[in-house]
Amino acid sequence: MPLSKREIRHLLYIEEVEQLHVIFKALLTKMDRCLLKLDASTLKSSGEGELSRTSGSQYLAILKELNEIAKLYQKAGEQFWTLMKLRKTSICGLIVKYAKRTDDHQWLLMHKEVTDFESRRHLAMMMLPEVKEDYEDLFEMLIDRAHLLEESFAYIGRAESESLHGGLFMEFKNEEATGPGVMREWFPLVVEAIFNPENALFLACPNDRRRFYPNPASKVQPRHLEFFNFSGRVIALALMHKVQVGIVLDRVLFLQLAGADIHLEDIRDADPILYSSCKQILDMDAEFIDSDALGLTFVREFEELGSRKVVQLCPNGKNIIVNSKNREEYIKLLIHHRFVTSISEQVSHFARGFSDILLKGSLPSFFFRSLELQDLDWVLYGSDAPICVEDWKEHTDYNGFEETDPQISWFWKVFFFLLSSWFIYYGS
Template sequence: MSIIETPTVDCVHQRGGGGTDHHRVSAKRKLDDYGPALDDDDNYADYCDLVSVRMRKDEPKAVNSCNSHTVNRSVSDVDTRISDAVSHACSSSRSQSTSSRSKLQFFVRMMPEGRTLVMRGCPQDTVRSIHERIQTITGFPLFEQRLIYMGKQLQWEQTLVECSIEKDSNLQLVGRMRSTEYPQAWQVINDMVSLIWRLCRGEMEHDALKSIKGFMTDYLGMTPRVDNDSVSGYFQIFMNASAPAVLVMLYMSPYTGNKECADSSIRHFMSSCCTALSKSMHTKCARVVLEFCKLLRSVASEDPLYLSCRSTFGSLLETAGIFSYGSESEKDLILIQDIFPFVCELANRLVRGLDMSIESPTSVGPSLSDVRDFTAFLLPLRTRIREQQACKGLYSSKMDGKRNKHLLLVEENQYLRHVFIDILMKMDQCLNKMGEILAAKERMEGDNLYSAWSQYLSILKELYHLSKLHDGAEEEFWSVLRSQRNMLIVLIIQYAKRTDDHQWLLEHKYVTNFESRRHLVMMMFPEVKEDYEELHEMLIDRSQLLAESFEYIARAEPESLHAGLFMEFKNEEATGPGVLREWFFLVCQAIFNPQNALFVACPTDRRRFLPNPASVVHPLHLEYFTFSGRVIALALMHRVQVGIVFDRVFFLQLAGKYVTLEDIRDADPYLYSSCKQILEMDADFIDSDALGLTFVREVEELGYRKVVELCPGGKSIAVNSKNRDKYVDLLIQDRFVTSISEQVSHFARGFADVLCNPRLQQFFFKSLDLEDLDWMLHGSENTISVEDWKTHTEYNGYKETDPQICWFWEIVGRMSVEQRKLLLFFWTSVKYLPVDGFQGLASRLYIYKSMEPVDRLPSSHTCFFRLCFPPYPSMSVMQDRLRIITQEHIGSSFGTW
């Protein structure tokens, strides 16, 4: 619908004295009195006389045309021309009383001057003939004339009857003499509309599609590149010229080729708006796309072109921020009334799609475009509700006696609440059906997963957002997900995509498990590339492992690390993933080696580390913490278990959480025990000051001891039964937070450098339990199972029943835990298995028969998980060879050249 209004005759407001206005109102009343009997010739003549009187009373004003075409005629000259034309029309009507009854009379009101003409014409007269008569009367060039009726511009080729102008109707027809700063754009669109009209009439035009696209390209190419209010007027040209309407008419045309031509043209316009114009301009063209949607929706809600327009409009709502209150001028705003019909339509479509997936899981179910559009159209409504809630003007329906078009009514909000409940209940039924199907047969990857399920996660995400808007809705939503936890986990692992935002799924971790949480946080990392040319290359000397690794990683631009790493040791033959896995293991052992003073191990668990408050002894300690954060993130990104874990104190700070007394149990058991005693002591005893404690802490730094006050004036504040809780808390914060805050900050910064979105660093750790991170960094805590090992091993050149294979597994079964780890490391460069054991490795393991002499040691291809050895003649010989390669200094190189 055009945003141009069609004012009636009594809507004229001009500057001037009260007498003039009074006379004009009186004239208006007299004019109305003649309305019912205008088909009588005498009445019509009197009517024309009154129009002439009224026009002569209008405020004198010269009329300027656009650009160089200026008509400088006096008002009396113009009035004379108009009066003559009216008199001519009257005399003509008297002399042709028989034909007058078949003619139409209508007003043409000239904007913005406010003058009104009364004209007559036959139903078969063209709009062009009316333009020519107006030019004769007023002197306005045809080029400037725009006739608007019911919000649409009338086209020259149309007849009055085609414009739906009924016989003898008292019509409000606006004749707008438009002076514009974009005459070329008007001309281009007029030429395009004229071409389309000819096509609608069945005329043949050579290369019509090419011409229409050319007009559109030229028009958009003229678009001002500065976003201001004048640009709105530029885009209004497309609407005022009725271009959307005639394009849809062409789409509905019965003539061969017209439908395809219109389809391609409309898609070309929308595509060009989205790609050729900046996002700031999307606000301006959105109303045009909305007009296409409204026109096409009347054709059919399933029409492919309508669905494409709807999706384009929805994407504009998301990218351009059109709906932000007050961000655009009034004429550019997309209103709630514009959006709500789409929400209703899409909600119904989603419910039907979910019903289909319940009845038949093999059905298509909810479509991707419907779900995507549902999200897009709900986004501005959710934004508006939050704004209303913040302003405490929730769901106000009136302002100054009229509906406030920027606010959501109570009824509309209640409808959204019903949409939430209906779709949530449907999703509950869908997940139940999904569970029945999975329980009915063995879980086989892909065999029992249906396309109808692929949109469930996206629908749940939108329900999550809707639940935030209504009281009690969040509890309903999470209650359903808690009861459907197993199905939610399946959806996450199978359908969660790297490009989606999954933060909502981790808001309540109890509806997930380790496997699904790991899957979600791993998508916060970039995807490791397979093309070696894109990888960050490193050539490391083993003897300078830490220093050279620091130079390669700490000095690199963060973006260069996102594709992944390519690793090679100097003077060694091997390259590839196996070498990289070994490097991760070795460099992490060096970073967390207490001798390097960066981290300290927990007294009760030497695998757990936290930053060393005394790391300042290393001149580059903060840079090394940034380097450490990058290395750990890269190890996680490459899915390498490095055999170390973080202490809870360190983990909590990375997650932005508060550290309490219970959290320091492993980091400092002695301090934990002392603080517990202080908190549990008899109040009278501690108030006696027998302990002699004040709000200070002694710190040893570079061989010297110093006293640190826990609060201002802490030296003079004695610890008593009333302030001991505060004392313990301040002591913990100073010892485990303040003293290592810089180290933690730099580590977090380095970790964030590797993430797709650095702002998600804290959320990454917040999304996991400490045990989750333990499993991801360290791997399985279980002793390596020989049976599981055998199950995941295949043979090449050997058979499972060969003596050498039987001897091999018997020897492995007798090995110590550490020997098995060293053998696995030699074989795969994996010393610590994933939490799900051998099943979690990237590949099965292989034993190959080599043609080497039997006096040679076994060899391995760690990239491919291959162990190779010749057919040793006896079990004792094989045992001797395996004993040699399970020594740590032997299993940590790949041969030299």
Template sequence: MYGVIVSDGFPFLKEIGQKLVKDLVQSFESDTSSGPFRQDVVDFSAFLQPILSLIEKKLAAAASSRIAKEKTDPLADEVNHLFLIFSDLLCWIDKCLHKLELCLALNSDVEIYTSRWSQCLAILKELHSISRLYPGSDDRFQTTMRQYKAGIRILILKYAKRADDNSWLIKHKDALDFESKRHLAMLLFPEVTEDYDELFEMLIDRSNLLAESYEYIYKAESSSLHAGLFMQFKDEEATGPECPVCFLPFRPSKYFKFSGKVVALALMHKIQVGVVLDRIFFLQLAGRRVSLEDIRDADPCIYNSCKKILEMDTDFVDSDALGLTFVTEVEELGTIKSVELCSGGKDIAVNSRNRRKYVDLIVQHHFVTSIADQVSSFAKGFRDILNYGVFHGTFFKSLELEDLDWMLHGSESEICVEDWMSHTEYNGYEKSDPQIVWFWEVVRNLSPEQRKTLLFFWTSIKYLPIEGFRGLASRLYIYKSSDPEDFLPSSHTCFYQLCIPPYPSRDVMRQRLLVITQQHVGCSFGTY
């Protein structure tokens, strides 16, 4: 049966593979070529996957039974030719990516080449599957991925879609830059709708922000949150999209699932909330094991104690001078109690042979087992916001902690005024008007914290994306207000609009801006 499937399907696979190679050669050598066609790649995958699966099964069976592959194997030619197809395709994709990166370096119009090689990412996916079959091929494939990060980044940002299976790229995330990984992670969320009629409305008492936000979001259907949140405070005129404060879990609380939803919503809507996840918490969400080195910053005391136990002289440990058994102490509601790290732990002395196991159990108990329920609840809330069927661990596995920090917290850099100016447009004012000139002169002389407060007053955003103002969903706007000069500036935060009256002098402009850049004014959400 195996031979029939491979022998019958392989001629078609060979023919399509040769056509893909020919298309890549022509697209590399001729500026008029359109490159490989999508349907050819789809057909190549359709024939490849069942053949590849059967070949892998046969090779695995042969390896487990230690039966050497015979030279007379009737499928040897097909297996060898599949390797030739892999080599030819990888060779020409390598050349195409090299040419694409040369265009990037020369600031040439890359649109021609990206559209010509729009199927390269899909071909790479199939080559990734084949590379697992032949010794050394996986290294060749990874070398190509690492060598052409910029070219692959362009292809990912332009052609990786929600409907695609992008999971293979996670296995090569060390070859991807931050923007590529962020894009792939964001594809795991539903597409954000821009319909303001679909916003999830919340009427909140500011003095009871957490509890009332929890009631709204925790009980809401996940699909109703995808368009974003529209918050209005009771007895206040201020309204606008906002993300509630997120309380990250480090102790028992009913807010874990709520926190998971809020963090996911912030990521989905690209809102930098100025918080980061603890490394240990992140590792567990990603399904990775927590090691001793991972707890270094989380609990220096336990870390240093465990390190000393591992580094102590063997004879000293075996003398039972430490007096340790497989028991640890934990605090519950102000009471210290002893907990066995394993069955019969109180009767097992720590010695040089089992001390590494003891240390590992200490780490797992204090930083994994003790917060397993909280992590699980947070993960459930996070998963509720992802696309249906997407496992939450897939999202966290696709990123490193530093990537997630940049996405969730935002930039740590001071706000660049020149970048701010280049992403600001004017309505009622001209760029050369005195009021605009005075405005930017004053902004340049503000402290970093005052600039953050002004940005928050203007947009309800206090932390910029890692790439600065170009990472925002919209440009910023300064409108000429009809208010008299004794009025303060106002803002429409959800539209990134700052409204400034035509102040008569630079000093007046400065005085008005200094008022709204006071923390209690600019961050009070007293805008609309």
């Protein structure tokens, strides 16, 4: 019996799909060989063996297409990402050197296991505008140190977001200094003022005073939501200008900005007392907690601005007794109210301000999802690890000079002399 037209088309389609699978496997094997040759030294060198920018970009484009094709076949995705993890060093090198702002990097950022800090940072920073070198493109500010927070808010908080995308140029009133150095001084100062507990916008974590999250009682400050919008802009601008600001965001804020859920382990730094209490409830003997010895119901009692408040965590929560079967749900709702519901407006305005600085099409949630919390810590605060001088030398941009030029050689000789003198004086 002859085949119908539909059956014939179906057979042709199967053949095409099978042929595509053959091409996929062959191309994946070739890419594996190519990536194997691209060790870190090859990618970082500037000699004849270096890939051209076009070739490097094509490698990433081919890998992106292979990722899409892999979704069509069973186990092909596993094969593809196994190869990517195996060639992680080469992948990270390609990203740092050849990834462009105009490319789509979401497929990479969804798989952090094939990236490292440097490559994740590179991809995330490409969601922010490039700082312009032309003075006319910069947003000018003249700040009085005595009124630093208010005047900074007046400039940054009320500016059209597009006007900030070129970068900042600032001066302090009655001071002669101008240029990038002044801006780099201003960032930590204004961030310190924003996150100062006296301003009631953010709370420092008891277990790590560098870490901050929004204060649920920030409404004591009449314009608190405007200031959260301003705060988001300032942090994004600091990232854009590559300036460390001396604070880090706590996990409960970071996760919400990333659009992720908050769990018990995430609140350890923000509220160690609540964390400990919840752990105890979970570890309690079932018979003991079922006896209602704790007297807990699905409500949250807390003090805010001098008054005692009681909030039901679910409908009719005041009449639902916490027992061994529902205690996990109770803790989940308790944490959600404490760290999500109570600061949702503040987080929303912070995210909106951050989004104002991102390039069009980039979402703040995706920016934060693309990073690990430790990545953001390093960018905003830096590392406590000692400086590696050799790494510093390797990543120094000589801006028109060569490493072999006499002036550069003199600089490093003087630097190493001063470093050794400091070590002898302080290290002995």
